[in-house]
Each structure stands twice: as structure tokens, then as C-alpha cells.
Amino acid sequence: MFRFALKALRTRKLRSVLTGIAILLGTAMIAGTFILTDQVSGAFDDIFKKANQGTDVILTQKTAFESQQQQPGPLPQSLIATVQKVPGVALAEGQIGALGALVVDGKYVGPASGAPPLVFSTPSSRFNSNTIVAGAFPARHGDVAIDKGLADREKLKVGQQVGLTTRIGQQPVTISGIFKFGDANSIGGATLTAITLTDAQAWFDRKGQVSTILVAGDNGVSPTDLASRVQAAVPANVLVETGTANASRQAGDINDNLGFLKQFLFVFAVIALLVGAFIIFNVFSITVAQRIRELAMLRTVGASRWQLLRSVLAEAFIIGLIASIVGVGVGVLFAKSINLLFDAAGFGLPTTGIQIKPRTVAIPVLVGTVVTLLAAFIPGLRATRIPPIAALREGATLPRTRWSRFSPYAGGLIALLGIGGIASGFSSNGSVGQRLGLIAIGALAVLFGVCMLIRFVIRPLARILGWPIQKLAGNSGRLGRENAMRNPSRTATTAAALMVGVGLVVFISVFVAGLKSSFIDALDNTLTSDLIIVNEGFTPLAAGAVDASKSAPGVASVLGVGFGEVRFGSAGTEQLSAIDPAQAASLVTFDWQNGGSNQLLAQLGTDGAIVERDFAKTHSLTTGEQFGITTLDGKTARLRVLGEYRDPQLFTGFVVSNAAYDTLFVDRDVGVLLVKFADGVAVATGKEAVATALKATYPAAKVRTNSEYKDFIGKQINQILTIFYALLAFSIVISLFGVLITLLLAVYERTREIGMLRAIGTTRGQLRSMIFSESVITCAIGGIIGIGVGLLFGFLIAKGLQDEGIQFSVPVVTIIVVFVLAVVAGLVAALAPARRAAKLQPLEALHYE
């Protein structure tokens, strides 16, 4: 039977190849995800290992929790002497790490991608993992050395006068040298700027302090020994690690974040596999139907049902296995293109060379093969139900399986259960993971249920959609419509494959449009400022920018908002915002709850907080109560609840005064700077004045009017949308292969009909437009149902997230675009089948068996 299956595959090469592609792309996405995340985590491993190459032991401040946003606080410089005295220490040295970028000819020159602009003090050669390629490392005040990547990109030369953004404003500097990181020009898009330790301390507000202490041991002392000796000599709040342990911890932190990326990409791979499974199912159903007489003949000569099932499954196994193996190869391309995509969207990631681990091959091959087998199982079962007598009958139809009559009820039930699952996911009190899981499973169930039900709406939908097509394409359109309707299950499965991709595109666009509009509404409703100023590249703005902008003519009030992350109680972190109580009332409109008012702002002091309603609800806090917080550096404080406001978008968590913030945090950088003009100042004039006031000292500050800022946020969101769309495009492409192959098989199946039509006077053009009509109708059905499902999901999620301020709106433009694309896709997918049909010679077609 296996040999029989191989023969069957060989005689239907084109079909086998197209079927294979359906599963190939899905497995390529799984393999590609492994490859890409391995490449990225490998790159970070290398970076941290290389950075700590000459460092045996490294000292940093202990943190109270893990934070993605904040760096650990500084260590006192005096600790270096203590460490130096520890027996076995050859050299102990302080280093400072901060954020800052060059300013060339008044222009801010940051990293090209979303990577950070890193500034660090130059360590002595023993600890330095950089190799100079031109000039020298900074030795004097005002010297900088930069990475070769940046120097090449911006055509910077040794000796050139440039600026450097620092915590105390722009500093004039001279490029003293250009270096490579190990043998790489740069680190994953980040910019590297080396300065002297004294400059670093002065410019980044670290007088008498260092960020880390690097230690090298005497010969013969192991790093582990050295670490425990140092640990004994320093206070308990200092973290002492070996260089390797520190490198792997930092790489590990990054890998935790990559875990999210992996899951994110896997979701799309699973969707692609699901779509591929539909196509496999369809192709095998059609093939079994076409081979009815052959299979029945096998039964008459004594093949058992099990043997027939096995022959179908063997075919599926071979296709699945080969396609999956090829898919792993294609996965390399997928990894590359996703990396390019992220780069283009501003989320560039460093990568190392491609390493294929065993699981990168094993998992996609296993999953791809199993999915193919599962998808072919029902068609295989139906093959077993062909009675031997069918061998003798012309045009026998394939028997359905025993359970098929329950499928409409099952489909409806599954869809309803799915909706229930989504709803309970929103209302349950479980963890975020559990709730998301419920929602995802619910959504999958809805998709499945709808797929089972589509069969029953094919006829009415095809009738409606066929009407304009018949007007357009005449009789060919009508025949196309009839062809789309003649086998509703087949059209349904083909359309369902497309529906999945379209549905998710619409859902995401609804969801993101909701996010965007709720964020923009929040800006409109909460902020009364005229300008919103943030730094380039999402780096914090120096606090001095507040006074600088205040000095600009026409400015009435300025509010710098600081952000922070603290631990609440013993678990979980919360966001806090810091404001100047005297300025806040004129720039921020708080939506006060329970009779609160702006007067509460004046009472903030150093231990008061106003809290967001959700924060109060989550932690069961009422006005007058106190709550404890811990900062990253381990400082604790108790704050008193003065009142509640509602703002699920901007000031989430709670708000304290700048005074309280200063007692808790080392640096008070400004996240967002809000500016309001005096009455009668034109926005353009005022903006110009503020920009001029900031330009010399704070060149990284990007001054935008409220509406410019909204556009900027909109663009950022659209970039993320692009990534989603690009990933969903894979599933849509797969479903188009499904349309193509189904039509191609239909053309083979209807060869004699086509011969007859040609004989009685149908032109090639008419035949082509018949196939095009069928394809367009199928795709339009997939599109319409997809749009419906997408809107349903969008509606459910908007209802579920109502409390977060997410609104539901119908994205009319997207829906029109998606529908038009579905129709165009239908035309594209029908190109090859239509050509095939038109090429058939009437005589040969008439005598086709």
C-alpha cells in the first residue's frame, strides 16, 4: 500500500507539490521562529560574554525586583578601595554606564533601530573588550570614542567636533578614536560612546559614584573564590557575581523577553498550520472523490478498508514529511525576512550566524507531519466507506462519514462554546495567563465552529455574490457561480482557509483602532497642553529641560512628568508618575472620582498619592488608607491615598509629587514634558520658541504639538500593525494556494464538461472568466465571513476591555480594503487554473476519463 501511495504521488506531481506548500509554509514559520530566536539569543550571549571577557568579578547594586525599564542604582566610588584591598584582587575599577548620543551639526544622531544609545566610561585595557581601529580611547576631558558602525554610517572622522547629550545637557566633545566591539562594527544597532570616567561622573550626575565595579583577580585565584572573598568585604546590598555569571544573567533576562517574541511568532505559525490543514483536508477529500472508482476497484479485488485508509494516510505522511523537511530549509529565509521586517519597523535585533539545533528540525517536521496526517484522516475514513459496487457506476458520489449529519449542530455548539470561552476569559478572576488562554481557546473554537457551519451558507451567499458577477461576466459568471455552489463543502473549506487570515486581520485592525482611538481620546480629554515633548528614541529627557522650556517666550506653564516602577507590597510591580503639584492643574485634567478635586494635588507632599481607580480596586484601597512600596534599589516608603481618579491610559497606577519622587529615586529624568502657552500665543510661534530654547542644550528633545504627537503615536501603532499584517499574510498566502489547488483539481475533474462547453461554442475567454468568477465568489465568501468573524472578535474584546477604555468601532476603510484584496486574491489564485482550462483541447477534453 505504501508503494501504491508513492506511485499515486508521482503521477500527480503538481498536486502533491501544491499540497506540500500548504504545510511547508507553516513549518517554515515554526523552524524560522526557532532559528531567529536562537540567532538573537546567541547574539546577546556573545555580546555579554565579550563585554565581560577580562572581568573576573563584577559588582552592582542589588535590585528588589526585575525591571525592564530601570537600571540598578549607583555604588559609592569609595567601595573600589575596599575591594582593591581584598586578597587576590589584582585590579578593581569603577565604570559608569548611561544613555546618550552624539549631536552632529546640531542634529541628533541616535541608533538606527530601536536599540539604545549607550554611553560608558572607558575602562583600562584589561577590562576593555573594544579594539581601537583609529585614533585612541578618550584620555582627556571632552574626548569621545565611538563605534565603527556609527562612524561609518554618519561618516565621522577622528578629530571631528561634535556634541554629546548628557543628563546636564549637550556637551561639546571631540572624537578621539573609533573602535570595534570585539570584531564587530557595532552591537545590534546600538550606538556606543566611550568617555572618560571623570566626564561620565560629571555629565551623568554620578559624583563620587560608579555604576559597576570591575575586578580582575591575581593569577591562580578562581573567579568563584574571588567573588566570595569580595562578597565578604562589601555591604549586603551589593551584588557580587563572576563575570561569566553576570553575562549569563543579563543574557538570560533578554532571553526571557525573547520568550515573548517566540510565543508571538508561534501563534502565527499555528494559524498558518491550521490554514494549511484545511487545504490538506480539502485536497485529500477531492482526490478521494476523484479516485472513487479506482478505490472501489481495489475493494472489489480484495483490499480491506484498513488498507485503503492506510494508502491515503501513507500519501499524507509522505507529503507531510517532505514538505516539513523543506519547510525547515525555508525557515531560514523566514527568519531572515522577519528580522528585516522588525528592522524596518524599528525593532532591529542583533543576530549571530545561523545555528540549526536538533529541535529546530525535529519539532517542525514532527508537527508538520502530524498535522498533515490528521487533516487527511477524515478523507481517508470516507475512502473506506466507498462500496465496491461504486467501481461499476458512472459518477458515483463519495459517501459521507457516519457522524457528518451531526456536524451542523456540533459546529454551532463549538462556536457558542467558543464565544462563552472568550466571555468567561474576560470576566474570570484567574491570572492574566489563564484568562488569555481561555480567550485564545475560545477564539479557536469559534473559528472551528464557523468553519463547520460555512457549508450551510455557501449557497445563499454565492447566490447574492454571484449576482453582480453575473451582471459583469454574463453567462460565464453564472456558470462560475453554479460551480461554486455545486459542492458546498469544498467551497466552504476553501473559503474557510481564507476566512481565518482575513478574520484575524480585521480583528487586529478593530482592536488596534480601538487602542489607538482610546489613547488619543485620553490625550484629548486629559491633557490641556499645547505641546508634548519627548526625547528621540524613547530615552529620558534631562530634568533641566523643564526650566529651559519655561524660559521660552509665550510659555505659561510647563509640567515634566517622571515615570517609575515600584513593587507593591510583596509581589507585582506598579507604575507611578511624578508631577509638580503647582503646575499639574493647568496642564492635566484629572477625572476625579468620589468627589475629589484639583485641591488634592496641593496636599501631595512627600507621602501622599492620588490613585487610579483600577489600582485602587485591584489593591482594595480606599481614601485615607496607606500602602507600602519598594523601589528597584530597595528603598521603601508608605504613601497615603488622598483620592481617586480615572485614567486607564496615561497616568496608570498612581501619582506622587516630585518631592516624593526625589526621596525614592536617584535620578529624576523627565519622561514627558507638557507645555502650555499664555493666552493669545499662536501654536506655531510658541512651538518655534520652545524648540529654539531647547535646541542648544537638549537637542534630543522632540517638540511636537498635541496633534503632531497624536500623529506620531498613530504612526508607531501602525508600524506594529504592519508586523501583524505581514505575519498574517503568510496564512493568507497559504489559503490562496488552497484556492489555486482546489480550482486546479476542479478543472481536472470537470475536463469533460469543459470539453463539451468548448465544443458547443464557449470561447477560451469565456472559460477563463468562468473560472475567475468561481474563484472570486469563493474568496469573497471567505472574505465576508472573515470580516464578520473579525468584527465579532473585535466586539468581544472591546466589550471585555471596556474598563481599559478600549472602544469598539467598525474600521470601514480596512473592511473595504480587505474585501477588495480578497477579490483580487481570488483573481490571482485563478490565473493558473484558468489558463489550464483555456488550454484544454475540446476533443481531448471530451475523451478524458
Add this chain to the structure above:
Amino acid sequence: MAIASPACCREPQRADVLHRDFTAYRMSLGRVALSVMTGGIALSEHIEHSGAVTTATNGAVVSARGLVRRYGEGDTAVEALRGVDLDLAHGKFIAIMGPSGSGKSTLMHILAGLDKPTAGEVWIDGTLITDLKDKALTLLRREKIGFVFQFFNLLPMLTAEENIALPLSIAGTRPEAEWMDRLVGEVGLKDRLRHRPAELSGGQQQRVAIARALVSKPAVIFADEPTGNLDSKTGGEILELLHRSVNELNQTIVMVTHDPRAAAIADELLFLEDGLIVRRSPHMTAEEILDVMKSLE
């Protein structure tokens, strides 16, 4: 149950025939003139087959000259037709007979414009079709040729009525109600119009196919073993129906068959053997046909 065709319907068709004949005549003359100009070989062919001119004037709907059909090349080449000339008159039921492999199906396919001869020419209703490009040939088939196939070849998703009207819908028109009524009455499908092929018996399906062939009032209908897939009683009914369409609707039918009983209904018989017409005869009985066939095999 003879159905008399009203004179009003017959007369325009006669005029049609005259018009067609005249056109054919002119075109044949033009063809000869062209051949004269293009060289001696072509000229000599036409002198040899000077019937081309006469057939056009004597009312031939289908004419063929020097048809050769060769399959394959070199030593393995097989000649299915080795030089066939014929003129088939309008309003006749013609049967093409011959043992299997005699070339009768090939002949019909070439006459119907479904296949191209290796050499030779075919005129349908005055139009030389052997030189036509696919598009023009398709349109010619649409207007001038009807088909009845052994396996009915109906579209399963269309009703009987829609199947009948198919050739006209392809042309973007629809049958006149009166004509459709009459046609449906002739083929006896009045109460079956809303049924799909799967709900019809074999005989009924072939009736639908015959009505489909008749609906566009073609110059000629080609029937390829129309009874080959039916039992003898149903087959007889179908033959009777075909015969009636010749007599009462003034159609021309060319039927390929190997069944002597089917051929016995024809007005004229052509016998093929080894790619050549070996005998032409007016009506014969089934027994006479059987004798001829035996002598051929």
C-alpha cells in the same frame, strides 16, 4: 404522433438555405481563384476535386476535400484518414458507419471543427473551417454546429431547461419562448424542465442533450454514438426523435455509429474502412447494413 411543422416556420429556413448556398458558392469560387494564383499544386487539387464548386450549388452543408489525418511521425505514423472527400446535403440524416479503427470518429471530429486534419479542407455551411483560428472556429461551432454525445455531457449543476438554453446563454441571448416551448414539446420534457441531470433517466438526459443541440437552429448536428449508452428501447426512441428533427425541423444530422439498427434510420450512409470512404448508399435496412459491415470486417 406526427407533429406537423407549420409552413410559417419552414419557409424562412428555405430562404436561409438559399442564402447560405449562395454565400458558399461565392466563397468556393474565391477559393479556387486563390488557388489558381497560389500555384499549380493547389490548382491541380481543385481541378481534381472540382466537386467543391458543384457541392456548393447542390446544397451541401458539410463538404470535405482530401482529408488526411496522420497521428505520430516517421515510421510509427498512423493514418486515420487517407483522403476523404464528401458532400453532405442539407436536411438529411446521414450515418457514418465503419468498424472500429476505420477512422469514422476522426472524420466526425474534423468535420465538426474539434480536430484539425493533417491535410485537406472542410466547409461548414459555406465557411472554410480548416483555416480558422480557435476563436473564429469556436464562434462558428456556437452558431452552426450542434452536438449530441454518447455520454450526454450535461452540466450537473444546471436544470434541464438551463442545459437546453446553454448554447444561447453562452452567446449572451436566450431562446424565444415560443421556440423553446415547441422544442421542449418535441423532445417530451415539458414536466422535467426544473430537474437536474442527476434526477433524470439516461434517455431523458439524452433528450435534453438533443434539445440543447437543436436550440440554436444550427446548420448541422453531429451525433457521436448517441444511443451507445442507452438500452435498445430508449435508444430507439432517441433515434426516432433525431429522425423527427430532420424531417419536421428541417435539420441536418451527421451521426457516427457502429450499430446497424441505429444506422438503419438514416437517409444516407457512408461506410469507412482504413481511412477511406468505401461505399455511399441511400437508406438501407439493418440487415443490409449488417451485410455490408460483415464484408468490411
